[in-house]
Amino acid sequence: MPARNGMRIALQGPMYFLGLTFLGIGGLAQQADMPLGVVLLTTVLIWAGPAQVIFIGSIINGLSLPAIALSISLSSVRLLPMCVSLLPWLRGRKPSTLLAVFSTHQIAVTAWVESIRRLPDMPASERLAWFMGFTQTLFVGALAATGIGYLLAGALPKELAAGLLFVTPVYFTLALFRNARDAIDWAALALGFVLAPVLRSFLSPGFDLLFVGLIGGTAAWLIKRSLRTRSLKNSGVGR
Amino acid sequence: MSGDIWNWNWWSGGLWPYLAVIIFGFLPSEIWRMMSIFLVRGIDEKSEVLEWVRAVSTALLAAVVANIIVAPAGALQFVPLWARAGAMVLGFVAYFLLRKSVLAGVFTGVAAVIAAALWAPVVH
Numbered sequence: 570m571p572a573r574n575g576m577r578i579a580l581q582g583p584m585y586f587l588g589l590t591f592l593g594i595g596g597l598a599q600q601a602d603m604p605l606g607v608v609l610l611t612t613v614l615i616w617a618g619p620a621q622v623i624f625i626g627s628i629i630n631g632l633s634l635p636a637i638a639l640s641i642s643l644s645s646v647r648l649l650p651m652c653v654s655l656l657p658w659l660r661g662r663k664p665s666t667l668l669a670v671f672s673t674h675q676i677a678v679t680a681w682v683e684s685i686r687r688l689p690d691m692p693a694s695e696r697l698a699w700f701m702g703f704t705q706t707l708f709v710g711a712l713a714a715t716g717i718g719y720l721l722a723g724a725l726p727k728e729l730a731a732g733l734l735f736v737t738p739v740y741f742t743l744a745l746f747r748n749a750r751d752a753i754d755w756a757a758l759a760l761g762f763v764l765a766p767v768l769r770s771f772l773s774p775g776f777d778l779l780f781v782g783l784i785g786g787t788a789a790w791l792i793k794r795s796l797r798t799r800s801l802k803n804s805g806v807g808r
Numbered sequence: 809m810s811g812d813i814w815n816w817n818w819w820s821g822g823l824w825p826y827l828a829v830i831i832f833g834f835l836p837s838e839i840w841r842m843m844s845i846f847l848v849r850g851i852d853e854k855s856e857v858l859e860w861v862r863a864v865s866t867a868l869l870a871a872v873v874a875n876i877i878v879a880p881a882g883a884l885q886f887v888p889l890w891a892r893a894g895a896m897v898l899g900f901v902a903y904f905l906l907r908k909s910v911l912a913g914v915f916t917g918v919a920a921v922i923a924a925a926l927w928a929p930v931v932h
Binding site for chain 1: 830921
C-alpha cells in the first residue's frame with residue numbers, strides 16, 4: 570500500500586528530524602507568550618520552519634505585522650521552485666485545482682527532499698497516495714513536537730539546544746547528497762554550498778538564497794547540457 | 809502600542825492572533841505554493857524545464873544549509889565554526905560507514921555538536 574509505505578519512510582527518520590526542529594519552534598512561541606493554539610495554527614497553515622521562526626521571532630522583537638508578512642514572503646520564495654518541480658509528479662490522472670492546492674500545501678523542504686527522487690521511480694498511480702501518507706505523518710509529528718516544545722520551553726540546556734539546531738543542516742546535506750545522481754545534481758549542490766557564503770555578504774537576506782539558487786541551478790543545468798553535447802559528438806550521434 | 813492596528817497586541821486575546829496568523833503568516837507564504845499551480849500548467853513531468861527547476865531548488869537548499877553552518881542563529885553560535893564544519897564531516901563519515909544511513913549521519917553530527925558545545929564552547 571503506497572500510503573502506508575510513505576508513512577513507513579517518514580517514521581524511519583524524517584518525522585523525527587522535523588520534530589526536533591519543531592520542538593524549537595514550540596519553545597520560541599512559549600517565550601513569545603503566544604497561546605498554544607496560535608503556534609499550532611502556524612504549524613498547520615504556514616508549514617515552513619524558517620517562516621514560522623521569522624513570524625514568532627519578529628513578534629518577540631515587536632515588528633509590525635506588515636513588515637513580518639514581507640519577510641515571511643521573502644523567506645518562502647524557496648517554496649516556488651520546490652513546488653514547481655514536485656507538483657507535476659502529483660497530478661495523477663484527473664488533475665484538479667483543489668487537489669493541487671492541497672498537495673502543494675504539504676510541500677516544504679523535508680517533503681521535497683524525500684519525494685523528489687522517490688516519486689519518479691514509482692508507478693504513476695501510487696505517487697499521490699505515497700506522498701500524502703508521508704506528509705500527513707510529518708504533520709502529526711510536527712504538531713506533537715510543537716506542543717511538547719511549548720511545554721518544555723526554557724528547560725533545555727543551551728548545549729542541547731545547539732544540537733537541535735544542527736539537525737536541519739546535517740539532515741538536509743546528507744539527504745541532498747543521497748539524492749544526487751547525475752552531474753547536474755552534483756554541480757547544483759556544490760555551487761549552492763560555495764556561492765552562499767560568498768554572496769550573502771553582498772545581497773540582502775532573503776534575496777541571497779534566491780540568487781544562489783538561480784545562479785547555481787542555471788550553471789549546473791548548462792554544465793549538464795554541455796557534457797551531453799560533448800558525449801553526443803564523441804559518439805558520432807550529434808553530427 | 810495597543811492602539812496600533814498593525815501590532816500583534818492590537819486586540820490582545822480573542823481571535824485576533826489567529827486571524828493575524830492567517831493574514832500575515834499563512835497568505836504571504838502560501839502565495840508561492842499557489843503560484844506554482846499556474847506555472848506548471850502544460851508542463852510535462854519529463855520536461856527539460858523541470859530539470860532546471862530541480863537544479864535551482866537543489867542549489868537553493870544547499871545555500872540554506874551553508875548559511876546555517878557559516879552564520880548560525882540562536883544556540884548554535886555557542887559552537888565555533890571549526891566544530892560546526894567538523895561535525896558535518898563526522899556526519900558524513902558515519903553516513904558512509906553505516907551503509908549510507910542518513911539516520912546514523914544525523915545522529916553522529918548532532919552528537920558532535922553537543923560535545924563541542926560542552927567542551928569547546930565559544931566564550932562570550
